[in-house]
Amino acid sequence: MSDGDAATEIMCATYRALCSHGYADLTMQDIADESSKSKAALHYHYDSKHDLLCAFLDYLYDRFVERTADVAGEDAHERLLGLVEAVLTEREDREAFETAILEIRAQAPYDAGFRDRLTRFEDHLVAELTAILEAGVEAGTFREDVDPGDAASFVVTVLTGASTQRVTAGRPVECSRRMLREYVESHLLADAEALSA
Amino acid sequence: MSDGDAATEIMCATYRALCSHGYADLTMQDIADESSKSKAALHYHYDSKHDLLCAFLDYLYDRFVERTADVAGEDAHERLLGLVEAVLTEREDREAFETAILEIRAQAPYDAGFRDRLTRFEDHLVAELTAILEAGVEAGTFREDVDPGDAASFVVTVLTGASTQRVTAGRPVECSRRMLREYVESHLLADAEALSA
Incomplete structure (x- = not known):
């Protein structure tokens, strides 16, 4: 081996x-x-359980980067929803695992090794969403007054909240999924009025 | 005594x-x-640390209900923003405490006593926001196609995500605060077009 x-x-x-x-x-x-x-x-x-878990978070991060690179879509709108869906579904499918990850997150304030690694996941997701939003504003899919960085951070905050609520209170992510989709359509899409008409 | x-x-x-x-x-x-x-x-x-902490969560809940009843405002829009601000500011001001609460949240999946009590906080906040949104739709402050329950759950998800990110990654809530305000103005307010004009 x-x-x-x-x-x-x-x-x-x-x-x-x-x-x-x-x-x-x-x-x-x-x-x-x-x-x-x-x-x-x-x-x-x-050397220690802590070392092993830090290596494990690095391993997860590499897989996460690979998977977020795979999200397909005809335009920025589809890619944005595809990425959101990929994150929501994966977290939903791995309940016991996401529960353990929340425990590690809750130790992050006391543990720089965990904190730095978990922050990388969030930073990567914000960067991917920002890139999709920038491309979409450029192509006219998204409104020109959308701030890609702000909107990306907001979406990641919703995903984090949905995940925390599902794990800690068993609250289904269905409502978050629907509201995020609605937010994207009415708030980000350039042709929101055409869609809702 | x-x-x-x-x-x-x-x-x-x-x-x-x-x-x-x-x-x-x-x-x-x-x-x-x-x-x-x-x-x-x-x-x-x-009897045990667990009993004491359950009693402590009940005590916090009673304080939380009192404080959320105190939020003032001339109309539903002001009351909604006031409640959001009260929750964000309080959590921001008590960093060490919110960190400990996230640890308790992370134990909730394994502990029905914690889970039931923490769910009560969320349910209460959703109910308060729903009541404000219903009153606002009724009064014409909010758009008539707003679903008060859905919008309230969405706001609570954003607040949960902002709090988790602040505690675990030291991410300031400033962006969430601004984006929530923007969401309320462009998505919920009946006179959104007048405001942005």
Whole structure:
């Protein structure tokens, strides 16, 4: 097994262990139990649970960048909705995992390693949405008075809120999804009046 | 000291202890250290840290209901912005405390006592905003095609997202505040076109 294969196996085991145990009670043994490795072998690769989880967040970030690059669409409007949908659906499908991630988020204020890594996800999503919005304003799909950076941050705030509410209160994201779509149509689209007529 | 005074003193001590220690590491001793009571005296009132924290969430809820009832304004538009501002400002001013509350939120999926209590805050805020929006639609301040329940849920989702992002990534709420205000003006207000003209 190459170093890369070993690292990937540990990352997959970490994913499963977080889904089963959550973050607060997670031990290196729980992760070892989900892999073919011993706890000692894990410690050979990572000094501590914290190191391993930081590496895990880096691994997730790389996957996230790949997936957000895949969003297709005929124009900026479709790409924007496609990206929003990809984020909402993925979070919805992985409930146990998103719950563990919220626990890690809640530790971020006390932990610079977690905070910096989680901020990268948000920054990347804001940057992707900003690029789509800029292209859409340029092409006349979106209104020329839209501030792409502000609108992108607002959409990410809604996605963060929807995710927090779903995980902590079991509130379905359906209403957020519909309201975001409505916001895009009535607030961002250049031909909003034609659509609503 | 009456039972009520004793309870209030313990609630204030719990607030200070959460600000200093966060939730994950909090002990009954930490709370006792912030009050005039011994740890044994705390255990006389509350069986466990969990019981005490549930009582604390109930105490916070009662304060929250009082404060949201105080929001003034000449019309529904002013009352809506006033309530949004009250929630944003309060959360901004109590950073250490909101950080501890996010930790408790992150435990909610595993803990029905926390989850039910936190859901009450959200439900109350949605209900207050819905009532303001209904009154505003009725009075012609807001557009007649606004769905008060949907719009209220959307605003609460934005507030939740802004709070999570501020606590976990240190992201200022300024952009969310401005975008929410813009959303209200362009999306909810009946005379949006007059305003933007």
